[in-house]
Amino acid sequence: MIVILKQNAKKEDIEKFTKQIEAKGIKVSPMVGEHTTILGFLGDTTRLDMDDIMAVDIVESVRRVQEPFKNANRKFHPQDTVVRVGKQGVPIGDGRLAVLAGPCSVESEEQIIMVAKEVKRLGATVLRGGAFKPRTSPYSFQGMQADGIKLLLEAKKETGLPIVSELMSIRHIDLFADIDIIQIGARNMQNFELLKEIGRCDKPVLLKRGLANTMEELLMSAEYIMAEGNQNVILCERGIRTFETYTRNTLDITAVPVIKKLSHLPIVVDPSHASGQSWLVEPLSKAAAVIGADGLIIEVHNDPKHALCDGAQSLDFGQFEKVMGELKQLRETV
């Protein structure tokens, strides 16, 4: 950590500040220029808060040199993490492209089983399906909730596919006992109490990037989970909010190689939510595949035109089959 002091900082104040920091077991190395003094803080500065340092009256600005995340940091864990999902241990992060597919919302037993069978046949290795749905409006369909979870487990029994579904509240955690991957949605990426709670289970977690969160903040949220003990975190890039209005969000495809560089955790891409339009799922999936994503999470519906939510971005079976074919061909090259 580098601390730039104000031009008029008095010698005695600098000394006092230095002692306070050294008392925390951190070495302070000063660099005295003609107009400016800079202090370098050496050692484990992860526990130092930049805002606390900024508040010291002789401090002009502060800059981290080390990344503030440890468990998620590739520097301390050079090998790729492979997360194993469900009883069969379906791998995510092993160099192959995992496809997690299914409807936005579970709507009925018939629907979820039909979709599960079909996406399995076409190559998906995990079934996604929403039972609890975060909706901007309280008047929109909120998901089938507990009943939806039951139907997902039916589909799992029927097809053997492990399940990923979104958890929105600590209250529902028991319902998710047999769900294989707990999804934390974009809106809850910084719901720190929820992160801590799921950090205490050993179940895989799919952590989606928040709409206005930086890559570093995503990794810090992963760190919340990992610091509690759960190392099975899968990150997800699903588009960020920008000024562009043609697409629902702006897919930050660059996040894939950057996250792979900074962290050993697997990262998947969600082209359905990023674009909000089904015709964009194929091109974005291909881009994600060649840029190194560990997987894709794709909305597939038996009848997108009559879906209860987010139908505009869901693929029908024919479209999904086409995407899977294209991806297969691409991956064979790469």
Next chain:
Amino acid sequence: MIVILKQNAKKEDIEKFTKQIEAKGIKVSPMVGEHTTILGFLGDTTRLDMDDIMAVDIVESVRRVQEPFKNANRKFHPQDTVVRVGKQGVPIGDGRLAVLAGPCSVESEEQIIMVAKEVKRLGATVLRGGAFKPRTSPYSFQGMQADGIKLLLEAKKETGLPIVSELMSIRHIDLFADIDIIQIGARNMQNFELLKEIGRCDKPVLLKRGLANTMEELLMSAEYIMAEGNQNVILCERGIRTFETYTRNTLDITAVPVIKKLSHLPIVVDPSHASGQSWLVEPLSKAAAVIGADGLIIEVHNDPKHALCDGAQSLDFGQFEKVMGELKQLRETV
């Protein structure tokens, strides 16, 4: 709601779609142009989801005419709502400028009581203080938690000031029984399960705008609380995330008159979090006061340089006194 159909939409498909919508009790009025057909949906379209409509294959685009919020809507509730806080019924939204002040974090009994007495003496009518702190890093100080709540209640006993403090989890709701205003932080603005839960109490809620949320989304989150029965919602503009890096966030001061136009709910401004710098609190507070904010929530600390969090943006007592003096003068004019 206005639905623009695709150029090649077939007559039979339009008829089928029209019947589906009319089955929901909504009148459909078509406008047939040379190239385009447009359908107007008349009646209560609040329950229609735009994404569901978008998914219909003959639909090109959809646009709402009515705002999607009802309880929060000034059209259906023209008078300003005045929220009464605590036993004494301290008003927020009655045309005067309420000042909610106190430290970012509760740190000790001595500190919180000292600050409470001082901000009361200088004109604050509510004491703010964080017991549970949302921090980007799991390694940063997370607040005194339950002990912090106890100390806030001590400060209330001592000074009579009602208390506002942030709630981060349903788990902690019982601890907040004697807290007078529950604060929902920016990161939890779309934690819908938490919103529903506090919608079931009748306690005033201070709902902060999310970092990347529009004003309409803020009102929809208020709607989540109000739809459950709790009408005591105070909105808070605290800066949004933009490309500008000089300030921590960008205060969207225009949100004040816009929210006042769209909604009857009171709105307060948080100049401390918006700017992240104590010297900006005074000018931003003055701007908020003249533009019509119902209140300000200001960080004040007995010793900002040694604060455990966010010290950089806290005022000391002298600075707070100066701000209060300036505001008094301004309000006398306006």
Next chain:
Amino acid sequence: MIVILKQNAKKEDIEKFTKQIEAKGIKVSPMVGEHTTILGFLGDTTRLDMDDIMAVDIVESVRRVQEPFKNANRKFHPQDTVVRVGKQGVPIGDGRLAVLAGPCSVESEEQIIMVAKEVKRLGATVLRGGAFKPRTSPYSFQGMQADGIKLLLEAKKETGLPIVSELMSIRHIDLFADIDIIQIGARNMQNFELLKEIGRCDKPVLLKRGLANTMEELLMSAEYIMAEGNQNVILCERGIRTFETYTRNTLDITAVPVIKKLSHLPIVVDPSHASGQSWLVEPLSKAAAVIGADGLIIEVHNDPKHALCDGAQSLDFGQFEKVMGELKQLRETV
């Protein structure tokens, strides 16, 4: 164009407004609901300005149905445009991936000729090189200017490669007589007088998307050039400005398929400026290639570490060779 009227709009005002619009040769089709009246404007509404309509006092809001661009619109020009560059007519937009490569800045005759020969050998078909450089600071190197143009023409003579270089002022237009593609940089995307001026030549133009401009605005700027007669416009996605700070800009990869859908113009991607980091050029180039970009514009330097500008994002010859190899393999698959 759809015009939603205010709830209290008087019948006589609606009639008056209707007549004003009809006087412009546009058919007005009203849709009268219980609370709201909506007017559909049918015909060529391209010349109607949305702001003018918004200013009419009975108007609540306005929405376009037709895209406001014509010459650039795929609806009126379904086939892909292929822009032919230089004497040999090097194609951009013919389904193959064109690579435009070269240094950020021309620095010396030796340098530019060395780079030109090398990028040609490795498969680039156009040489890029900056002579006039837009720099945030007036104290930064502003390019070799007229001398740089001369050196680029030397490199062209030597290698036969056509040249693309940025034009920043009408004043310099004569200097560009033998430059094959005029580049309009992101900062000048809405320098409308410059756009009109180059619309009057028949030289290919590489038009870069502005940092905070939507895809529609990019197409409207292309329209400025095309409306003056010049149809040889190549669009360029080079990253937009967002809150993310890890990369210099955020590459909006989705712009490629969207622009291809809306327009017949070719679009190339600039991974160097989008990311600002040389190690990201390879992954972003691959993503751009599979998602359907017509070309890539890549910074290549003989000695990036000593480049006079933007060295951090330039590839050296070895890195460029590797990228070209990867792209070749990918393109063979796709």
Next chain:
Amino acid sequence: MIVILKQNAKKEDIEKFTKQIEAKGIKVSPMVGEHTTILGFLGDTTRLDMDDIMAVDIVESVRRVQEPFKNANRKFHPQDTVVRVGKQGVPIGDGRLAVLAGPCSVESEEQIIMVAKEVKRLGATVLRGGAFKPRTSPYSFQGMQADGIKLLLEAKKETGLPIVSELMSIRHIDLFADIDIIQIGARNMQNFELLKEIGRCDKPVLLKRGLANTMEELLMSAEYIMAEGNQNVILCERGIRTFETYTRNTLDITAVPVIKKLSHLPIVVDPSHASGQSWLVEPLSKAAAVIGADGLIIEVHNDPKHALCDGAQSLDFGQFEKVMGELKQLRETV
């Protein structure tokens, strides 16, 4: 400037790099930590380009300590600059609130003279009026151009009010000989060739902040003008582009106190373009006045409903009178 080196930087490379920098007359002060070496560059680093430094292979990151602007910097010019406009020397920046008012576009002699007389009567000290109009669409009204300038000069003759009007091209500079303030619009804020050109006149310049430009970039653009000799720069905050769609742009009111701190140049606020809605002009003007703006630039039209452009954001005379009354009262307090 602080340069953080990579962990594996070799001693000989550090020495080589140090010598290169010292050759530019800059003192290099190293700080050697256990894992990281940091170099402090002391002296005039304004001419060093951060990108050039970043490109050096042993460099991890770079950070400026000094602001990169000099002429515009308050540190080197502590007193407020007062720009004197026109023959009478109308002051902007002298502590009073200057009001620049007039129509978006000049439309006719009758109109501009009527507006000029009226805004003068109501207290404006400069007449604004657009002759050359930057429009997103080439099919929108582009202004009366040279004829518009003539009419503005008529209005000046009639009322004595100095004139501010937007210059979009070097080509038109002669036409502006008798215009008192040259306005550089948001879209041309980084049209560096235009900035240099007007830096060579001694006429006051109103420089508007670009839609996606930081405050520092605004000051760097002012620096372009000032480095050429022209010190008469007036800055203008007119809203930035964000994700919020209710208002056309988001007024960054905090820019006023920040710019006043960083620079001695006057800053005015444009509430009309920031909001795009006439009813927001009054509240935003009041906020700007109390936060310390040196002036306001307000669109006023004799008949906003029939204005040729931007009518939605123009005030009529009655509304303008009301705003001026409110501002007078406020300023008397402050």
